[in-house]
Structures are given as C-alpha cells and as structure tokens.
Amino acid sequence: MGVSFDLFGTLVTADRPDDPADAVATELAKRDVAVPDDWATAYAEPHVDAPEGAEVPLPAHVSRALSSRGVDAEHNAARRAVVAAFDPTVETRPGALEAVAAARKRGPVAICSNCSVPELVGRTLVRSAFERDDFDAIVTSVGCGWRKPAPEIFDRTAAELGVATADLVHVGDDPRTDGGIEAAGGTAVLLEDLSLAAVPARLAASTPDEHSSND
Incomplete structure (x- = not known):
C-alpha cells in the first residue's frame, strides 16, 4: 500500500x-517585458489547445498570451x-x-499536487515543517503533464511509489480533484468530513481493496 497527499489546502496553506x-504583469514589467494594455483579458483567454485533463504550465500560457498581443518575452522572462x-x-x-x-508506517508516501507553476511545490515544501525525505516521491501536474482528477497523475504517483494504483490511498481536501483517485481504482480519504487529525486512524483502518472515501 502507498499513500499520497495533496499539498495545498491539505498539508499546508500557502497564500x-x-x-x-x-x-x-508586475513581474513581467520588472523584467522589461512590455505588458499589453488588455493584459487581464489576454491572461483570461485560452491560448494552448491541450487535451482534456492535461496541465498547461503557467509560463507557457503567459508566453502565448503575450504572443497573442505581439509581445515576445525573451531570456525566459515569462517563466x-x-x-x-x-x-x-x-x-x-x-x-x-x-x-x-x-502514512509512512503503512508504506511509501508521495505528494500528488495540482500546480501549474514550476518550482512552487519545491519552494513550498522548503518553507514548510516537512523535510524532503519525508516523501518518497513528489508528483506535480506541471511535472507529469496531467491534473487531478485525470487518472494519469494517480497512475504516475503509484508507479513512483512502486505500487499498483489500486493499492494507492490518496488524502486530499477537494472531492472533485482528489476524489478522482477512485475512478482510477484507488482509495480516497477526503477532508470534506474528516479532520486531518483523524487521518492516522483512518489510514490504520485502510486496506488496499477498500474504496470508501469518508467513512
């Protein structure tokens, strides 16, 4: 059995x-990028034709938004x-x-996080009370290309932990995204009706073939 945790809203709060x-826009201007007058509109528009469930890295979106207004961001300025x-x-x-x-008493442990910003998960963990070796794997949507609830991100997480997806228990706070583990064949432990303090007891009661989310 492996256990994965959502990061933002589950293990940490981050502004x-x-x-x-x-x-x-403020950060682009600091890097001498000409910000379009209608930047708010450009930012809100879709610019990357991605498959359903795929992650679009935010720097790619920003670069395409700038290009749509005839602005080129050089030297990796968008990222x-x-x-x-x-x-x-x-x-x-x-x-x-x-x-x-x-969770570590039950088996290997991972972070499985939706995050379109490169480096953000790593910087968040560094600023948290966790140590890097508290986790056997860190899987992010920007890294693997798929966002929860897409099954691909859960499959990747299970593979990183060396377990079958059916043997993965995922702990998170969002039924819509984190609950997607159940469609992938694993088990969801959702903080919708369960406190984080109650998770250790819930994990102790979990078995690999159990597919109940909150009871």
Whole structure:
C-alpha cells in the first residue's frame, strides 16, 4: 500500500496573489517585458489547445498570451515572472506532520499536487515543517503533464511509489480533484468530513481493496 497527499489546502496553506494576472504583469514589467494594455483579458483567454485533463504550465500560457498581443518575452522572462509572482508564505497545517508520519508506517508516501507553476511545490515544501525525505516521491501536474482528477497523475504517483494504483490511498481536501483517485481504482480519504487529525486512524483502518472515501 502507498499513500499520497495533496499539498495545498491539505498539508499546508500557502497564500496566492489576489489578482494573478496583475501579479504576473508586475513581474513581467520588472523584467522589461512590455505588458499589453488588455493584459487581464489576454491572461483570461485560452491560448494552448491541450487535451482534456492535461496541465498547461503557467509560463507557457503567459508566453502565448503575450504572443497573442505581439509581445515576445525573451531570456525566459515569462517563466521567471511567473515563479516570482507565485512566491508564497507557507504554514504547515495542524496535524499534517502526524498524518504523514502515520502514512509512512503503512508504506511509501508521495505528494500528488495540482500546480501549474514550476518550482512552487519545491519552494513550498522548503518553507514548510516537512523535510524532503519525508516523501518518497513528489508528483506535480506541471511535472507529469496531467491534473487531478485525470487518472494519469494517480497512475504516475503509484508507479513512483512502486505500487499498483489500486493499492494507492490518496488524502486530499477537494472531492472533485482528489476524489478522482477512485475512478482510477484507488482509495480516497477526503477532508470534506474528516479532520486531518483523524487521518492516522483512518489510514490504520485502510486496506488496499477498500474504496470508501469518508467513512
């Protein structure tokens, strides 16, 4: 049995810009990129034709949005601006350390996180109370190309842990995304009706063929 955890909203809280488009625009301007007058509109438009469930890295989206207005961002400016715009203050949620420690008693443990910003998951973990070796694998949507609830991200997480997807228990706070593990054949432990402090007991009661989310 392997256990994976959602990161944002489950193990940690991390602030994000109130207006992401404006935050990215500010960082682009710092890098001498000419920000279009209708940037908010350009940022909100789709610019990458991706398959359903696929992740579009935010720097790619920003670059395409700029290109749609005739602006070229050179020297990796779009990526650097995005990384700087999403630079969070992080707090480890009460009970998170204990939940991960309990999971490690059951088998290998991973992070399985939706995140379109490169480097953000790594920087978040560095600023949290966790150590890098608390996790045997870190799988992100920007890294693997698929967003929860797509089964591909859960399959990748299970493979990284060396278990079958059916033997993966995923802990998260969002039924829509984290609950997708059940369609992939695994088990969801959702914080919808379960406190993080109750996760260790829930994991102790889990078996690989159990597919119940909250009971």
